Amino acid sequence: MCAKNLKSRRNFLRNSLVSAAAAPVLPNLLGTAPAEQPEAIPVEKKALPPKNPVSDKHRNLFNGDTCVFFYNPEMWQPEDFSVKTVKNPRTGKMNTKPTLVGGPFKAKAIHRYVDVLADNGIDTFVINANASRAWYPSKKITSILDGYKRGDRDFFRGHAICQGITEPEAVEEFLDTFSTFMNLYQDLLDAGVDWLAETSKACRARKIAPWVSIRMNDMHGSNNFDGSFFNVPLLKQKEMRLQNSSYGSINSLYRQGLNYEKREVRDLMFTQIREVVEDYDFEGLELDWLRNPLCCEPNATPETIGMMNDWIRQVRALTQSRAKKTGRPYPLGLRIPGRLDILKSIGLDVVTLCQEGTIDFVSPSGFWCTTWDMPHDEFRKRLGDRVAIYGVVEDGANGLPTQNQTGDFSQRLRYISASPEVLHANAAGKLAMGANGIEWFNFYCTDQPRLPGLKADYAAMRQIDKLDFLRGKPKHYCFAIGGKSFNHVPFELPAQLPVALELGDQHPFRLAMCAEPTDKNLELTVQIVLKAGDEMKYLPVSFNGCWPTLKNERTSQLLFPCGSLTHHTKDHIAYNYRFPVSLVRDGWNEIVVENGGKLPVNLVCIELAVHPKTA
Structure with a gap:
C-alpha cells in the first residue's frame, strides 16, 4: 500500500479489492537444531504495577474513530448491505471496483458492533466524536454534514486533494464512493438518530463503560484549509494556525494546526468538550493529542505552559462536576506520543498534570505503527503511581513490506489485528513493562479496505490484558522501522532500525518482552532481515548476553503469517537464529548483532518469535 493511502485512513474507499490471496501457511522456522546456549539464571518477574482505581475497572479499552461503525456496514448490517460490482449511474458503465450497495444504515449496526466488543472481552469503549469538525449532530459547533443535501457530490469535492487525488476522472470516482459513504451518516440523521448517543446506549445495554475521545488537532483537511468540508471554520484563518511547527522537509501544511495560544481556539475546543461531557451519557474523557501532536508554537514559554495547564484543569473541573452529578467517576486522560519533553516544548506539561492529579490516565502510542519499545517503566517513574498508564496496540506492525506466498499481493504495512501472535507479543511486552492495561487503536482498519485474506480477529482481544494468560502463547515481536509515512517526528520514539553495519561493527537493540514458562516446549527465534543484495557470511547474534551464535x-x-501475508518481498532476505526461551526476561531484552564479514550489511529489521520447538 502506498504512503499516500496510509496518510489517511479515511482514504479507504479508494482501495480496491484484489484477487484472492494464497491461504496463510505456518512456516517451518528452522530445520536444524539450535546452537548450544547456556541456560539463563532464572530472572524474577517484575512487580505488578500499582493498584489503580481507573485500571481496576478499565483494563481492556477499545478506541473507535468517528467512522468505526460505518467502514464496513456489510459486516454489521449484512441483511441490507453488500459489496458488488455494479453499473455506475453517472457514467452508465460497470464500475472497475466493487462498490458498497444497499441501505439505509440503521442504529442496529451500532448495537451489533458493540455486541462483538462485549463478547470479546472489551470493558471500555472509547468512542471518538470528532476529526476537526464534530462528526455527530452537534448543537454547539460545526458538524461534518452541516449544509449537505443528499446527492450533492460537490459538497465533498474540495476534500479530494486532501486525499492526494487531482486527476479529473479520479476526482469523480472519489466523489462517487465518498458520497456513498457519507450518506450512511445522512441515513441516521434522516431517521433522527444521533450515532454518538446511540453508542453510549449500546454500551450501557452490554455493561461496557462508555468513554469519549476528542481529537485536539486533526489535520485530515490540511491540504485545502478553505475548501475541505473536514475543517472547522477557524482553520480557514491563518492567524489561528501554528506557523513554526514545521522544519526541513516536514510538511508545513500538515503542521499548521490550530494554535492553542489563541483564546478562540481554546474556547472552541472547550465548547465541544463541554457538550460531550454534559449532554451525553459518557463516564470518561480522553484528549487525543496524537492525531495530531500540535498545540502551541515550539519552545513554549513557562507562561504558555502554565496557560495550557490551567486550561486542562478547567476540563478536569468539568469532568469532576459531571462525576458529582452522576455519582460515577469520570476519569480524564491523554493519548500522546512517547516523548514527554518534546510535548512540553509545545505547551503540554504531562508530568506536572499527572503528578498533581489533574490527569488520571495516559495512553502513550505510535501514530500508525504500534510501539515495541515504549518506556512504560520510565513513564511510571516520571508520572507517579497515581496515574494509570495504558499500553496502546496500534494496527500497524512496522514499515517492513511483506507479501503473500505467490507474490501477487503485497503491503507496505501489516495490519496486525489479523495476527493473534503479533497482538499477543505487543500486549505482553507492554504489560511486562508495567502498563496497567491495554487500549486498542485502529483495530478495525484491517477490515476497512476489504482485502481478501485479511480480516480483524476480534476474538484475539479476549483476556489480552492479563499477562499470565499471555505467557506460553505463541508470539511474534517486531521492531519499529523509521519512515516518515508512519511517524510523527519529532514526537514519536526514534526508531532503532534500519542500521548499516560496517566490518567489525556491533550494535545493541532493546525490546520489551515477557518471560515465558520453561516447561511448555517453547523456543525463541530471532529473525534478522537484510537487504537482498547484501553478502552475509558472518553475522553473529547474541540474546541477553549469551555467547554469540x-x-x-x-x-x-x-x-x-499475518492474514494472507506470509513472506518478505524480493527486496529483503531473512536469517533465523534459535535460542532457549529461558533467556527471555520480563521487561527489557537485548539483541546484539555483529558484522563479522568483509562487506557492510544493511540491517533492515529484527523480528522474534516464541513458538513450539521445531525438530
Missing part, C-alpha cells in the same frame, strides 16, 4: 537458516518466510 553464527548458526542460522536463510529464509524468505515471515515468522508467523
